Amino acid sequence: MLPVLEVSGLTTVFQTRSGLVRAVQDVSFSVNPGETLAIVGESGCGKTMTALSLMRLIPSPPGRITGGTVKLDGIDLLALDDAGMRRMRGSQIAMIFQEPMTALNPLFTVGRQIAEMISLHEGISRRSANSRAVEMLQHVRIPAPERRAREYPHQMSGGMRQRAMIAMALACKPKVLIADEPTTALDVTIQAQVLDLIDDLRKELGTAVVLITHDLGVVAEVADRMIVMYAGRKVEEGTTQNLFAAPSHPYLQGLMASIPKFGAQEGARLKEIPGIVPPLNNLPPGCAFAPRCPAAIGPCTETRPPLEMKRQGHAAACWVA
Amino acid sequence: MREALYYARRYPLGVAGALILIAFVVTAVFANVIAPYDPLTTNARFSLAPPSRHFLIGADMMGRDMLSRMIHGARISLAVALGATCIGSGLGAILGLTSGYIGGWFDLIVQRIAEIMQALPLLVMALVITASLGPSLVNTIIAIAIPLIPNVARVIRANVLSLRELNYVEAARAVGMRGRRIALVHVFPNTIAPLIVLATAQLGSTILTEASLSFLGLGVPEPYPSWGRMLSDSAAEYLRSAPWLVIFPGVAISLVVFGANLFGDALRDILDPRQGD
Amino acid sequence: MTMLLDVKDLRKTFPGHTGLFGNVLDRVHAVDGISFSIGEGRTLGLVGESGCGKSTVGRALLRLIEPSSGSILFQGNDITHLPERELRALRRRMQIVFQDPYSSLNPRQRAGDIVAEPLKVHGIAAAAERRVLTEALFARVGLTARQMALYPHQFSGGQRQRISIARALSLGPRFIVADEPVSALDVSVQAQVINLLMDLQVQDGLSYLFISHNLAVVEHVSHDVAVMYLGRIVEYTDKATIFAQPLHPYTKALMAAVPVADPAVRRDKKHVMGDVPSPINRPPGCHFHPRCPIARPQCLRDEPVLREIQPGHRVACHLV
Numbered sequence: 001m002l003p004v005l006e007v008s009g010l011t012t013v014f015q016t017r018s019g020l021v022r023a024v025q026d027v028s029f030s031v032n033p034g035e036t037l038a039i040v041g042e043s044g045c046g047k048t049m050t051a052l053s054l055m056r057l058i059p060s061p062p063g064r065i066t067g068g069t070v071k072l073d074g075i076d077l078l079a080l081d082d083a084g085m086r087r088m089r090g091s092q093i094a095m096i097f098q099e100p101m102t103a104l105n106p107l108f109t110v111g112r113q114i115a116e117m118i119s120l121h122e123g124i125s126r127r128s129a130n131s132r133a134v135e136m137l138q139h140v141r142i143p144a145p146e147r148r149a150r151e152y153p154h155q156m157s158g159g160m161r162q163r164a165m166i167a168m169a170l171a172c173k174p175k176v177l178i179a180d181e182p183t184t185a186l187d188v189t190i191q192a193q194v195l196d197l198i199d200d201l202r203k204e205l206g207t208a209v210v211l212i213t214h215d216l217g218v219v220a221e222v223a224d225r226m227i228v229m230y231a232g233r234k235v236e237e238g239t240t241q242n243l244f245a246a247p248s249h250p251y252l253q254g255l256m257a258s259i260p261k262f263g264a265q266e267g268a269r270l271k272e273i274p275g276i277v278p279p280l281n282n283l284p285p286g287c288a289f290a291p292r293c294p295a296a297i298g299p300c301t302e303t304r305p306p307l308e309m310k311r312q313g314h315a316a317a318c319w320v321a
Numbered sequence: 322m323r324e325a326l327y328y329a330r331r332y333p334l335g336v337a338g339a340l341i342l343i344a345f346v347v348t349a350v351f352a353n354v355i356a357p358y359d360p361l362t363t364n365a366r367f368s369l370a371p372p373s374r375h376f377l378i379g380a381d382m383m384g385r386d387m388l389s390r391m392i393h394g395a396r397i398s399l400a401v402a403l404g405a406t407c408i409g410s411g412l413g414a415i416l417g418l419t420s421g422y423i424g425g426w427f428d429l430i431v432q433r434i435a436e437i438m439q440a441l442p443l444l445v446m447a448l449v450i451t452a453s454l455g456p457s458l459v460n461t462i463i464a465i466a467i468p469l470i471p472n473v474a475r476v477i478r479a480n481v482l483s484l485r486e487l488n489y490v491e492a493a494r495a496v497g498m499r500g501r502r503i504a505l506v507h508v509f510p511n512t513i514a515p516l517i518v519l520a521t522a523q524l525g526s527t528i529l530t531e532a533s534l535s536f537l538g539l540g541v542p543e544p545y546p547s548w549g550r551m552l553s554d555s556a557a558e559y560l561r562s563a564p565w566l567v568i569f570p571g572v573a574i575s576l577v578v579f580g581a582n583l584f585g586d587a588l589r590d591i592l593d594p595r596q597g598d
Numbered sequence: 599m600t601m602l603l604d605v606k607d608l609r610k611t612f613p614g615h616t617g618l619f620g621n622v623l624d625r626v627h628a629v630d631g632i633s634f635s636i637g638e639g640r641t642l643g644l645v646g647e648s649g650c651g652k653s654t655v656g657r658a659l660l661r662l663i664e665p666s667s668g669s670i671l672f673q674g675n676d677i678t679h680l681p682e683r684e685l686r687a688l689r690r691r692m693q694i695v696f697q698d699p700y701s702s703l704n705p706r707q708r709a710g711d712i713v714a715e716p717l718k719v720h721g722i723a724a725a726a727e728r729r730v731l732t733e734a735l736f737a738r739v740g741l742t743a744r745q746m747a748l749y750p751h752q753f754s755g756g757q758r759q760r761i762s763i764a765r766a767l768s769l770g771p772r773f774i775v776a777d778e779p780v781s782a783l784d785v786s787v788q789a790q791v792i793n794l795l796m797d798l799q800v801q802d803g804l805s806y807l808f809i810s811h812n813l814a815v816v817e818h819v820s821h822d823v824a825v826m827y828l829g830r831i832v833e834y835t836d837k838a839t840i841f842a843q844p845l846h847p848y849t850k851a852l853m854a855a856v857p858v859a860d861p862a863v864r865r866d867k868k869h870v871m872g873d874v875p876s877p878i879n880r881p882p883g884c885h886f887h888p889r890c891p892i893a894r895p896q897c898l899r900d901e902p903v904l905r906e907i908q909p910g911h912r913v914a915c916h917l918v
Contacts, residue, residue, distance in 0.1 A: 187874055188856055189647065219859075254786060260818035269796070
């Protein structure tokens with residue numbers, strides 16, 4: 001099977017008052033149709049910037065995509081002009097965000113926003129677009145969809161707004177859906193509903209999903225493959241099963257060990273990763289994780305380790321692993 | 322210093338505004354030194370003299386050197402602008418801070434008074450004040466300061482209302498800090514930045530207001546040179562015959578107000594946390 | 599054993615919509631009859647989703663919000679309506695740590711001053727000695743004395759939470775309300791702060807009310823757990839029991855919904871439907887009945903009372 005999305009050497013930088021911030025450095029990955037790829041990392045690792053780069057939504061200035069290709073079914077999105085990219089967004093590649101309240105326009109009804117998206121890309125009549133919008137709302141399991149379509153975002157709960165945003169994103173059946181922390185702002189019970197919804201729709205429509213998250217539990221539940229990012233670079237990649245069973249990179253090992261798990265020993269201490277994420281405008285030489293790494297050896301602080309296959313279907317950028 | 326240069330590069334218009342204001346202030350402060358002649362000395366012989374080597378931008382109908390009058394006029398405008406802005410913003414800030422922090426009926430009453438003040442037209446108020454107190458420099462400053470108070474009070478009050486809910490204010494209460502102390506130590510220092518921006522923004526409008534009042538004869542009285550009054554004295558009769566009497570004061574007013582606005586805008590953008598990277 | 603903190607039937611209502619003349623049209627019953635107790639050196643984990651009232655409970659305990667009714671006994675003193683003057687002395691023994699590291703610290707104060715301020719307010723120690731005490735506090739939370747001169751924006755989120763904790767410790771409290779203290783932090787930093795809080799508890803014999811929506815964290819830090827839904831406690835027992843044997847349908851739904859960091863564990867997809875209702879328009883009877891898989895007609899009529907089903911295990915459900 002050929003991947004529907006192929007990212008190669010993506011590099012994005014920001015010019016700020018404190019210097020040049022290398023938000024995304026030489027990131028490459030691919031996603032097959034109908035597959036869920038998770039991009040995992042903490043704040044400052046570059047995962048959201050990667051997502052925005054794929055959609056070419058990087059605020060410019062001060063940001064700039066300085067290198068790489070993003071091929072959607074063979075077409076390089078970075079090489080398109082503005083009009084070409086606009087045609088792609090929504091119809092071929094779509095994105096949903098963490099905070100649905102700011103992603104939906106408060107001045108228009110939900111139905112209108114979805115219908116607008118549809119008629120923009122498919123040129124059908126307003127009436128057809130409206131009924132398609134109601135269909136989509138039903139598809140995302142919103143009860144009484146005709147009534148809801150006439151409501152404004154502030155009249156809906158957080159979970160419902162998130163579903164409306166999913167409806168808008170998938171209305172034109174894009175090939176790739178990027179979900180940037182879609183459930184982080186939701187309550188636990190609602191989170192489960194929304195995750196299942198995304199997963200079911202993915203199977204039904206054959207959409208490839210790129211899921212950005214910091215929650216390893218979410219990754220374990222829905223992702224087929226995952227990449228781990230740290231300080232702007234990809235440091236580990238592989239199937240979810242392999243990475244959870246035997247994490248290679250000390251960062252992932254540290255992350256997994258630091259999460260409280262049910263049924264752990266009474267009064268046990270959580271394993272900490274000491275220190276903090278390095279500032280992206282002042283990265284240490286060699287491996288960016290070395291200052292915090294329990295397994296660091298000499299070469300780690302001098303030369304950056306390349307990404308290498310450690311096992312079948314499992315790669316990591318580490319001298320020690 | 323490096324930060325100042327960084328901002329200077331990103332906000333060239335703000336720098337332009339700042340330079341205009343600096344020139345304005347320097348002129349006002351060193352008026353006695355810079356001005357070639359005494360602005361008040363009249364000499365009928367030189368009445369309406371056009372620009373020449375002696376009178377660089379001409380003389381007015383009473384033979385007074387325009388350049389010297391312009392330079393001293395800057396001093397008057399600056400005095401009025403600074404005085405009115407300081408008094409107006411200062412009182413407005415105190416009112417906004419207390420009414421926002423204390424709340425309750427005190428807040429309700431202060432708000433209604435502020436609304437009434439805002440409803441009165443500026444010129445009517447100025448007329449009432451100068452009519453009852455007599456025209457003078459000080460009264461002009463008071464007349465211009467008064468409408469500023471409710472504007473500043475509202476903005477500061479809104480700011481205080483949101484600051485009051487912040488966690489660190491709650492933490493101070495949890496420690497047992499008294500209300501007055503919290504207002505002084507935690508709330509007020511965080512209103513200074515918006516206050517400065519507001520005051521700078523008002524600067525331009527106070528200069529314009531003084532010019533308007535003086536133009537109408539309600540502001541700074543004779544013999545103080547005021548740009549506004551220089552305009553009113555000459556605009557009707559001498560526009561064709563001695564245009565230098567009208568052009569220079571008009572341009573000066575526009576330039577300074579423009580500079581104040583540019584600088585105020587840039588300052589507001591810089592201090593707005595959401596503009597950060 | 600007398601409890602450090604004993605709360606009985608705590609209630610707090612807020613005015614909802616107000617009419618034209620300020621008359622109250624409806625009320626938000628944020629906290630609707632909560633009772634619990636916390637012993638010395640123990641942690642009560644308070645769990646619930648948004649709108650359940652857990653944050654209001656935390657603030658009411660410290661009298662940052664005035665309770666509408668009920669009683670709060672702290673070290674045997676009834677502090678429910680104590681006037682501020684007398685409350686002040688007791689404030690030294692109960693403190694709070696907030697969720698948001700960014701609004702918890704005054705951006706214009708240096709870190710050292712923030713932590714020393716409580717000492718200043720209560721007139722404890724002169725300036726030089728205050729400095730020494732502050733240095734010791736910084737060391738306890740894992741920060742250096744050099745960092746005392748820095749401003750909040752120069753610290754990371756996790757470090758700011760440490761400063762907040764140091765501030766809370768400065769007066770030597772017996773009880774700390776930790777309102778979602780790690781929810782806004784990165785995963786790897788959460789572990790640091792959780793470990794710090796637990797170490798401090800062991801060292802000082804502190805009691806915590808640990809408010810959180812994260813079940814795994816609550817399981818790790820708590821001795822007892824109370825689950826809240828729309829202003830009421832629906833289940834209340836010790837940690838081991840509630841995770842091994844949840845009885846209330848809502849507790850079960852919560853646990854079923856939490857994603858587990860193990861790809862081999864397949865979650866049962868049949869879980870609670872519907873949204874968390876608004877605290878203004880609460881369903882009659884048992885508030886959970888519209889979303890409950892086993893609801894019966896009785897659940898729509900009668901409000902279930904929190905009663906002891908098994909020793910030490912209280913549940914508010916008609917059908918248990």
